Amino acid sequence: MSNNTIVSRVENDRVLVLERTFDAPRELVYSMFKEAEHLKHWWGPRGWEVPVCTVDFRPGGVWHYCMKCADPNQGDFYGMESWGKAIYKEMIEPDKIVYVDFFSDAEGNVNDAMPSTEVTLEFIDLGNGTTKLVNRGLYASAESLKTVIDMGMMQGITETWDRLEERLNAVKG
Known part of the structure; x- marks a missing residue:
């Protein structure tokens, strides 16, 4: 059974650790983060x-994407585009992915006015087809971490991981 609660904690004022358990095999959860066809279905908030x-x-390698608000009920956000770019540093399949995440523009130019994050994703096999996902985000400063939290990142990641769970369930059949 999935535990859709995200456990979060801050370490050393600039590391945000997020954990959640998914009722899916580790290899499948890992594939959700490496294949564009999967990411298109679940990345981003509702x-x-x-x-x-x-x-x-x-x-x-680079992961470049655009999130666009398609929900007219989200008011001023409706129609807004948010571009992101990640540069992969390391991957050990199916255990770990490390990348640096940036805000960017449509051409992939990094927005230096916004904080970047070094993200380490760990995929832990808990047995019985269950996986714990641990996301460690390292920020340049406590202020950078506060900036993204103030932007609503916790709600966004919660909704994003809810959508990930829905995608996992759809793919598992």
Whole structure:
């Protein structure tokens, strides 16, 4: 049974650790993060879609994407685009993915005015087809971490991981 509660804690003022358990095999959960076809279905908060998603899944490769608000009930956010770019540093399938996550523009130029994050994803096999996902986000400063939290990142990641669980359930059949 999935535990859809995200456990979060801050370490050393600039590391945000998020954990959640999914009722899916580790290899399947891992594949959700490396394949554009999966990411397009679940990445981003509710009401947002991913019309652009390219993934070059290798060290030094780039994941570039656009999230667009498709929900008219989200008021001023409706129609808004948010671009992101990640540069992969390391992957050990099916255990770990490390990348640096940036805000960007449509051309992939990094927005230096916004905080970047070094993300380490760990996929822990708990047995019985259950996986614990641990996301460690390292920020340059406590202020950078506060900036993304103030932007609503916790609600966004909760909704995103809810959508991940829905995608896992759909793929598992």
